[in-house]
Amino acid sequence: MTALKYSRQRESIKHYLMTTDKHPTADQVYMHVKQEFPNISLGTVYRNLNLLTDIGEAVKISTPDGGDRFDGRLEPHNHFLCTKCGRLLDLELDMKSIEEVNRLAAENFDGRITSSSTLFYGECSDCIKKS
Amino acid sequence: MTALKYSRQRESIKHYLMTTDKHPTADQVYMHVKQEFPNISLGTVYRNLNLLTDIGEAVKISTPDGGDRFDGRLEPHNHFLCTKCGRLLDLELDMKSIEEVNRLAAENFDGRITSSSTLFYGECSDCIKKS
């Protein structure tokens, strides 16, 4: 049982995640928070990202390319990964649809589903324009 | 332009992926194929898993815990990750539902969605029994 203590670094990381839609990697978070805390270390960033994820104040998103991405948007939502440029975008799918999908999935499954996350693949509008 | 040449090692890897439902990691594939090819190297396994993935004969699944998992089942389907024991299971969701989800997602999105993969989280039946 370990009490959570305030830290300016953690607040800064959390604030960044909550105000960006970039789904940054740990390293991108590090680069950003470094502007405010030039001495912060990557280890601290990782520790805090994992801590925030554990207590439900951030979400970790795994993609098939490269390192994990982090998201400070906490409502259930889904993501789109552009297979051309690697950009990860929020993708709206209303709560009702998400619940419906979970319900459908649960029908023939004997475990307990608590959440789901869909990753859509394709080409983002920027990449479509360029081609 | 690089022509694909037959290799017994690659066939063995592919066969293993097609006949197991274990969603093995690269290392687990290595351990298995090693029984048939004692000298095979982990590098070869990775090279072939990536090759198979590239040509669409295997699917790479990223999860928030540990390394990527590989799947030889090619029809669109989804997965369930037990957050207790880490097991990754196939989870049925009929094609129509998948298409419906993709359609819903595409509605308010200006990119092009080509596929989707949903990862469900929760507790598997074995872990429920034990608790």
Next chain:
DNA sequence: TTAAGTGCAAAGACTTTGCACCTAC
């Protein structure tokens, strides 16, 4: 005061790659 957090650097886990040799075609 003291448990929790930090910075740093070393270690770990996972994956890729260069190279000399081997094999399908």
Next chain:
DNA sequence: GTAGGTGCAAAGTCTTTGCACTTAA
């Protein structure tokens, strides 16, 4: 014969961790 594949080991990338120091409470 030769482009492609393999085994091996070294290198790369991403992440975690031990430790001495700092800080919130």
